[in-house]
Amino acid sequence: MFGIESLLVVTVVMPLAAAVLTALFGPRLLRSQSHWPTIVALAISLAASLLLVWQVAQEAEATHTARQNEPVPSAQPTSHSLGYERTLTLWTWTGGGEVGQTALSVQPVQDPLGPPPRIEVTLRIDPLTAIMLATVLTISFLVAVYSVGYMHGDPGYWRFYSYIALFVFSMCMLVSVSNFLLLYVFWEAVGLCSYLLIGFWYQRPAAAAAGKKAFLVNRVGDFGFALGVFLLWLTYGTLNFHDVQTGGQTQPGILGQTFLQQPEQYVGGAVGTAIALLLMAGACGKSAQWPLHVWLPDAMEGPTPVSALIHAATMVTAGVYLTARCLPLFLAAPIGPLVVACIGGGTALLAALIALTQTDLKRILAYSTISQLGYMFLAVGTGTALGVTAGMFHLFTHAFFKALLFLAAGSVMHAMGGVIDIRQFGGLRRHLPWTHTTMLFGCLALAGVVPFAGFWSKDAILLAVGQQEGLVYQVLGWAATATAFLTAFYTFRAFFRTFYGPERIPEETGGHVHEGPPWMTAPLVVLAAASLVVGAYFEWTHGFAHFLAQTPSLCLAGLALEGPRAELVSHSQVALLSTLVVLAGIGLAALLYLGSRTVLEGLTRASAAVGLYGLSYGKFFFDELYQAVVVMPLTGLARLCGWLDNQAIDRAVDDVGAAPRALGALFRSLQVGLVPFYALAMILGVLVLLGALMTG
Amino acid sequence: MHPQQVIFLTTIILGTTGLVLLLRPGWGGLRLLGAALSAIAFGAVLAQAPMIRPIQEGVVFYLLAALTVGAALAAVSLVHPLYCAVCFGLTLVGVSALMAYGGAQFLAAGTLIVYVGAILVVLLFVLMLAHPRGRATYDWNRWEVFVSAGTAVVFLAMLSLLITRSLAGPEQLAAQAEDQRQQTGADQPATATVPPPPEENFLPPKAGQGVLASEHVARIGQHLFGGHWLAVQAAGVLLLAALVGAAVIIGRLHGPLEGPQQPGGHSPAPIAAGQAPRTESQRNS
Amino acid sequence: MxxxxxxxxxxxxxxxxxxxxxxxxFTRRNMILMFLCTEMMLQGVSLSLVGWSRFYDDFGGQMLVIFILVVAACEAAIGLALIVVLYRQTGSLDIALWQRLREANQPPWQEDRPAPIPEEPAPVWPRLAPAGVRPAETDETTEFRDMV
Amino acid sequence: MLTTETLWYLGPEATLVLTAVVLYLRGVFRRWEDQPIAAGKSLSQDTLSLQIALVGVVLAGWALVRIGLPQESVGPVILDPLGLYIRWLSLAAIGLLVLLASTDASRTNRPEYLGTVLLAGAGVMAVAAADNLVLLFVALELVSIPTYIVLCLGRRDADGYEASAKYFFLSLAASAMTLYGISFLYGASGSLELTAIRQNLVGKLSVSEGYFSDFTQLGVIFLLAGLGFKITAAPFHFYAPDVYQGTSYPNAALLSAAPKIAGFTALVRILIESLWPWEQHGFGWRVVLALAILTMTVGNTAALWQTHLRRLLAYSSVGQAGYILAALAVALGAETAESRSDGLAAVLLYLAVYAAATIGAFSVFEGIRRSGRPVETMEDLAGLSRHRPWSAAWLAIFMFSLAGVPPLAGFWGKWAVVLGAIQSSLSPRTGTQQSLWFMILAAAVMLNAAAAAAYYLRVVAAAYFRPPAQTHTAAGPAGPWIAAVLCGLLCVGIGLMPWPLWNTAASAVEPLAQPGQPLIFWDSSDGNPELGVQTIPAVSLLSPEDAADSSLVHFVFFAPERD
Structure with missing residues (x-):
């Protein structure tokens, strides 16, 4: 009953059922109880996914052990598979042509019309998917519980839960499909849910504009992604991840065993680079990496649980997932990993710099998210087993503490009556003790203080980067270290300004500041505990790395299965350095925000004098730049087209359309209501006919 | 210019002018001029037809035609509606006389009896009932006289041109045959070098039912109750419907009239909207 | 011929x-005269039919004229009833009063200027000469005096 | 010769007339004092008259079923499939109108009203059976005169009287023109019998360009003018919007059904049965084609911004008349028997689907009241779908059918028309100019259908999408409702299965469309035939084979087979 396939299906289908149920019965029947279908479904899904992780771990271990024990016949290198994967094909959609016509060939198919389009609607489970599923569902469940308190009384309550459930379904499908086309479909589906949830309070112009912006910016990336998928199709003749057995023949999937065991078969050169860059464009859009990072801060217009779930923990990590999943494709491209690393490192530093001066608590966290995602890309961009593991590990831990931070910020916001500007409140620690404590955990984790989760994963990233050869990676390593310092600083800047200092309560609270209901505090506590323990546990047990290493696409020949572990010496060096840096950041923040104001003001004035402050506060003016370079010309062009359309085409069409109206007005104007006139008109008609008879 | 076109244009110009003059009241002697011009125009229409020969045989016809057309003109142009009705009666007399002259004695009698004896009398009755004081402004005020007269005269001119055009060929054939007969003697058959084709090749056959025969009325009866018996029955149904309908329309047989009528029923309520703004006194002056 | x-x-x-x-x-607005004019049109048709009937020596045309008579009688019955009802409504036989039903955006037709009614000379009735006054002599009386 | 058998075959008409007489008698002998007139409510409960009328219609239908078609000539009537089709159509329409009139304002004179409606129905059926122009004329008057009465009875207020007056006077003028046309036709052919006209015309020199041809064409012109009034062909349609607006819904339904059926039947009888071989090369089809285009354009464009429902439907009926005229033009201008048959069948089919949809629409409007008063304008329909969802649904069906939306009956009517026009224009034997004209006709029909959809949809939109202000209620008796349901079923049924009706129509026009023997004609290449005998060569009858070879022969006509 609890076979892996059925567990997978249950995991995926439950949120969909909840979404449909809530959408159908929410508005009339469930109303303020609309959260129950989602919460129950997510609980079931969560349990199933945890079970799934456990079973996958068992089976992967068994497979691994068996494979290690058996002697590897060198003559038949393909006799055993790499890693562990199970696929479940729901159905096959063949867009014409006979199934099995495709010639078995690992050669790239050059003829675009050669193979018939053949789409396998297949779910897959492998360690990468299992980790993603567990992460997504854990956070989703906690956020759903939290939202019961946070969204209480909202007129769109059922709508919210319906969207959330739909999002979770899409996200689960995104990480568990085994086909690029379906990946693209659910890639768009999560984007749609994100759009719907950012614009959840669509009556507010800012929310509507933010939703639109997110959608449009994502379209840019998605366009690249779609081109990448087309190029994959043209290059490989299939879009499947896995190999398909048809009629005794094997049709190799892009990320299937056939290719993985002969990684030299991956197309390199210009085509491979193009594929990698196009996929990276999609990842940049979804994960808010430079230069497509501008939508994420604005996405904070959505409800805070949405920010926590979608824009911190799950959806935005889809880009990292995609990069990790397609790592063989990136490795095949000459500069693929380097581009990924550069974008990631640069974005990390850039976002951290912007976060320094922001005053909106959620926006600080949003830039922090961008920065941390940059870390992950940097790690994956190293192209080593250590790097990928570190990136995925950071993704995993980051989900917990960033969700925690957002939920805590939401709690603050909830208590402050919707105010989120850190200049307007302060010294809240007495009023919000639970929030204070849990957010402190989150901040420590984000800053990377021993032994919180962020410390371990960030250290792993720094280590992985530091182990790479080459000047670029060295620079990136130093940038990452600087980012760590900045992260610590801005994190605690926000923390201190919120909870310490003189007590300031904005008027919107109505003098009634209180902690949220248990629905809200319970997830905070759970997440705080997780922020404390997950990093240390998995780091010490090496369970995460070991488990993840069973993922097929990470078992590439170029990546040593059991790659060189970090030596203890370098590990301690990195840990020491990062701890020092982080402590410096925290200390600086304490000095500036807990101590005298004069230092802070002096520093601010000094940085403002050289323009640095404005640069940071203005988010490096990317929005303005895009406005000037992209939006304005496009708007001008659109205006021109619109003018042409209105004045030339529409005018012509209107004139044609007005002809019946004019004719009708003419004919109606003859209806004067007088009998003699009507009779005269009749006779005039006869006269015309008589004239026709006379002349011809 | 073809003589037909001359007559065509003359008819149009003279007729329109004449009718406009005739139909504009208050112009005194000009109306007489208009009547004269109209008579000339209508005479031109009649004059396109070949003369009835011998002339003494045609004189009666021409007199009757002049009477009919003249009375008809008077009927549409006279100011006083009672005079109009009387002149229409005169037209009917002329028409029935023409019918009798054309071999339809029964119809002549019927027209006189039905039209003059029944319809016209009822018309007069209603007219006098409605207008005990005689004329009213609208009785003779015109609606766009020029356009109406022009339209009707152009209509007549085109019609007459078409009729003349259609009949010209057969008339010419018949005249040729007549000439040949007169040249060769009345009792001799025609021995022309180019004999005209027999009529039945280009005209519908004549029925030869003896319209001008002495037992005219008997034959009418035979046809009426022979081939057209169904039409007679249908006409009976028609009369029934008309009688019942007239009774029901006018009768207020059952129940009150609806609509904007006053409860008393006697004081006529003017139509409120859309009517020309004029007072009761103007209307009935 | x-x-x-x-x-x-x-x-x-x-x-x-x-x-x-x-x-x-076209030109008369009195409803009864309009009706009368349509009858005149029918008379024209009847004359044409009689002419054709004679030309073809065929009774069909005369049959049709008979039925025209019948139909005219029916129409007269209905028409007069209708006219009387209409007259009851407005107190007038003017057809131009009935123009309420027309296109909504059309202004009502009005005559631009009412035509003048020609004045009729007052009738002169013969009067009895008052007693003691010698009646005015006319040509007639002088002419026929010696005959009396 | 008229025999008793003839009367037997005219049983349906006789039944209707007798029923009308019974109704008139009931009107006379009814005990009016029993009815509380002052209360003003119970007079509409005179269901007995309604029952009598319905029984009469049913009996007439039974008689129509019983008699069928005679095998041989039975006297001076035409009892052919076309006549049978028209009689069925008109009888069905009359039955629906009687049902529709059950709520009518005729409540003061309901027996007379219903009897007169039945007489009008008998008139339409008599038009279909008339074999000569005299009976045809009297039958047409038997449609017209009851219509005057019904117009007067149906609505007794200023608007109603104005509508009656307008219809009456203009109809008089139209009658005069019809008669004038008949007289010219008589003059051209020397006979008033429909078949004799053809026999007298065909084969004579006069029919081509000769002596009396102008008379035929004059006759066609005046007949088109007079009958064009009945079928609301532009420019003879002017009365229609005013009269429809000023009268009640049942009267408007009667006006849109009975005179149209009668008028088109008369046109088909005269133009096809009597004049067709002549008309093919005459200018008849051109005139009809031009009238068709003008009519549909006038009707559909003028309807676009109407808000009064009856006025809108009046313009709609003008536009629909244009489509039927288009089919008639196709039949007249057709070169082959097939396309002639197609055109005529399209006329019949379109008449049926039009009658069903338009009577249905009027029934729906009659069946609802808004705050106790009939609906008049588009605004009155607001919220209809909320209050009377079925009425709104039926209304939508009728409007879609009138607009010609595919799954409904109206689509097949337009389909037949457009198809006929296109086939005529593609006919290989057709001249270039003729092809062009029929192409223009097809384009005009399609353009008009597109433009017309706008205002039909506006009605539906008004019923469905406008916010309701007042509630709609039913009008009381179920008559209009039943009529609407029947019409709706017809629209949907014909729409789903058009072939039975189409086959019936096609077989009904089969005798009319039979091709005849080729007949020889004369050479008119060199002359001006009206100027004299010199240009007329000797007439010779050639065999068909010779005709095909002879270069002298310019015109090849088809003579009827039946003689």
């Missing part, structure tokens, strides 16, 4: 009557 002459003349008179009826139908 006279066949054609007769036919042509009857058709011409019929057309003239039809046209005169049309003129009257």
């Amino acid at each position: 006279n066949d054609y002459a007769f036919l042509h003349q009857y058709l011409a008179v019929g057309a003239v009557l039809f046209s005169i009826g049309l003129v009257g139908f």
Whole structure:
């Protein structure tokens, strides 16, 4: 009953059922109880996914052990598979042509019309998917519980839960499909849910504009992604991840065993680079990496649980997932990993710099998210087993503490009556003790203080980067270290300004500041505990790395299965350095925000004098730049087209359309209501006919 | 210019002018001029037809035609509606006389009896009932006289041109045959070098039912109750419907009239909207 | 030849009557006169039919005329009833009063200027001469005096 | 010769007339004092008259079923499939109108009203059976005169009287023109019998360009003018919007059904049965084609911004008349028997689907009241779908059918028309100019259908999408409702299965469309035939084979087979 396939299906289908149920019965029947279908479904899904992780771990271990024990016949290198994967094909959609016509060939198919389009609607489970599923569902469940308190009384309550459930379904499908086309479909589906949830309070112009912006910016990336998928199709003749057995023949999937065991078969050169860059464009859009990072801060217009779930923990990590999943494709491209690393490192530093001066608590966290995602890309961009593991590990831990931070910020916001500007409140620690404590955990984790989760994963990233050869990676390593310092600083800047200092309560609270209901505090506590323990546990047990290493696409020949572990010496060096840096950041923040104001003001004035402050506060003016370079010309062009359309085409069409109206007005104007006139008109008609008879 | 076109244009110009003059009241002697011009125009229409020969045989016809057309003109142009009705009666007399002259004695009698004896009398009755004081402004005020007269005269001119055009060929054939007969003697058959084709090749056959025969009325009866018996029955149904309908329309047989009528029923309520703004006194002056 | 002459003349008179009826139908606003004008049009048709009937020596045309008579009688019955009802509504026989039903955006037709009513001279009735006054002599009386 | 058998075959008409007489008698002998007139409510409960009328209609239908078609000539009537089709159509329409009139304002004179409606129905059926122009004329008057009466009875207020007056006077003028046309036709052919006209015309020199051809064409012109009034062909349609607006819904339904059926039947009888071989090369089809285009354009464009429902439907009926005229033009201008048959069948089919949809629409409007008063304007329909969802649904069906939306009956009517026009224009034997004209006709029909959809949809939109202000209620008796349901079923049924009706129509026009023997004609290449005998060569009858070879022969006509 609890076979892996059925567990997978249950995991995926439950949120969909909840979404449909809530959408159908929410508005009339469930109303303020609309959260129950989602919460129950997510609980079931969560349990199933945890079970799934456990079973996958068992089976992967068994497979691994068996494979290690058996002697590897060198003559038949393909006799055993790499890693562990199970696929479940729901159905096959063949867009014409006979199934099995495709010639078995690992050669790239050059003829675009050669193979018939053949789409396998297949779910897959492998360690990468299992980790993603567990992460997504854990956070989703906690956020759903939290939202019961946070969204209480909202007129769109059922709508919210319906969207959330739909999002979770899409996200689960995104990480568990085994086909690029379906990946693209659910890639768009999560984007749609994100759009719907950012614009959840669509009556507010800012929310509507933010939703639109997110959608449009994502379209840019998605366009690249779609081109990448087309190029994959043209290059490989299939879009499947896995190999398909048809009629005794094997049709190799892009990320299937056939290719993985002969990684030299991956197309390199210009085509491979193009594929990698196009996929990276999609990842940049979804994960808010430079230069497509501008939508994420604005996405904070959505409800805070949405920010926590979608824009911190799950959806935005889809880009990292995609990069990790397609790592063989990136490795095949000459500069693929380097581009990924550069974008990631640069974005990390850039976002951290912007976060320094922001005053909106959620926006600080949003830039922090961008920065941390940059870390992950940097790690994956190293192209080593250590790097990928570190990136995925950071993704995993980051989900917990960033969700925690957002939920805590939401709690603050909830208590402050919707105010989120850190200049307007302060010294809240007495009023919000639970929030204070849990957010402190989150901040420590984000800053990377021993032994919180962020410390371990960030250290792993720094280590992985530091182990790479080459000047670029060295620079990136130093940038990452600087980012760590900045992260610590801005994190605690926000923390201190919120909870310490003189007590300031904005008027919107109505003098009634209180902690949220248990629905809200319970997830905070759970997440705080997780922020404390997950990093240390998995780091010490090496369970995460070991488990993840069973993922097929990470078992590439170029990546040593059991790659060189970090030596203890370098590990301690990195840990020491990062701890020092982080402590410096925290200390600086304490000095500036807990101590005298004069230092802070002096520093601010000094940085403002050289323009640095404005640069940071203005988010490096990317929005303005895009406005000037992209939006304005496009708007001008659109205006021109619109003018042409209105004045030339529409005018012509209107004139044609007005002809019946004019004719009708003419004919109606003859209806004067007088009998003699009507009779005269009749006779005039006869006269015309008589004239026709006379002349011809 | 073809003589037909001359007559065509003359008819149009003279007729329109004449009718406009005739139909504009208050112009005194000009109306007489208009009547004269109209008579000339209508005479031109009649004059396109070949003369009835011998002339003494045609004189009666021409007199009757002049009477009919003249009375008809008077009927549409006279100011006083009672005079109009009387002149229409005169037209009917002329028409029935023409019918009798054309071999339809029964119809002549019927027209006189039905039209003059029944319809016209009822018309007069209603007219006098409605207008005990005689004329009213609208009785003779015109609606766009020029356009109406022009339209009707152009209509007549085109019609007459078409009729003349259609009949010209057969008339010419018949005249040729007549000439040949007169040249060769009345009792001799025609021995022309180019004999005209027999009529039945280009005209519908004549029925030869003896319209001008002495037992005219008997034959009418035979046809009426022979081939057209169904039409007679249908006409009976028609009369029934008309009688019942007239009774029901006018009768207020059952129940009150609806609509904007006053409860008393006697004081006529003017139509409120859309009517020309004029007072009761103007209307009935 | 006279066949054609007769036919042509009857058709011409019929057309003239039809046209005169049309003129009257257009220009008269008295409903009874309008009705009368349509009857005049029918008379024109009847004359044409009689002409054709004679030309073809066929009774069909005369049959039709008989039924025209019948139909005219029916129409007269209905029409007069209708006219009386209409007269009851407005107190007038003017057809131009009935123009309420028309296109919504059309202004009502109005005559631009009412035509003047020609004044009739007051009738002079013969009067009895007052007693003791010698009646004025006319030509008539002087002319016939010696005969009396 | 008229025999008793003839009367037997005219049983349906006789039944209707007798029923009308019974109704008139009931009107006379009814005990009016029993009815509380002052209360003003119970007079509409005179269901007995309604029952009598319905029984009469049913009996007439039974008689129609019983008699069928005679095998041989039975007297001076035409009892052919076309006549049978028209009689069925008109009888069905009359039955629906009687049902529709059950709520009518005729409540003061309901027996007379219903009897007169039945007489009008008998008139339409008599038009279909008339074999000569005299009976045809009297039958047409038997449609017209009851219509005057019904117009007067149906609505007794200023608007109603104005509508009656307008219809009456203009109809008089139209009658005069019809008669004038008949007289010219008589003059051209020397007979008033429909078949004799053809026999007298065909084969004579006069029919081509000769002596009396102008008379035929004059006759066609005046007949088109007079009958064009009945079928609301532009420019003879002017009365229609005013009269429809001023009268009640049942009267408007009667006006849109009975005179149209009668008028088109008369046109088909005269133009096809009597004049067709002549008309093919005459200018008849051109005139009809031009009238068709003008009519549909006038009706559909003028309807676009109407808000009064009856006025809108009046313009709609003008536009629909244009489509039927288009089919008639196709039949007249057709070169082959097939396309002639197609055109005529399209006329019949379109008449049926039009009658069903338009009577249905009027029934729906009659069946609802808004705050106790009939609906008049588009605004009155607001919220209809909320209050009377079924009425709104039926209304939508009728409007879609009138607009010609595919799954409904109206689509097949337009389909037949457009198809006929296109086939005529593609006919290989057709001249270039003729092809062009029929192409223009097809384009005009399609353009008009597109433009017309706008205002039909506006009605539906008004019923469905406008916010309701007042509630709609039913009008009381179920008559209009039943009529609407029947019409709706017809629209949907014909729409789903058009072939039975189409086959019936096609077989009904089969005798009319039979091709005849080729007949020889004369050479008119060199002359002006009206100027004299010199240009007329000797007439010779050639065999068909010779005709095909002879270069002298310019015109090849088809003579009827039946003689």
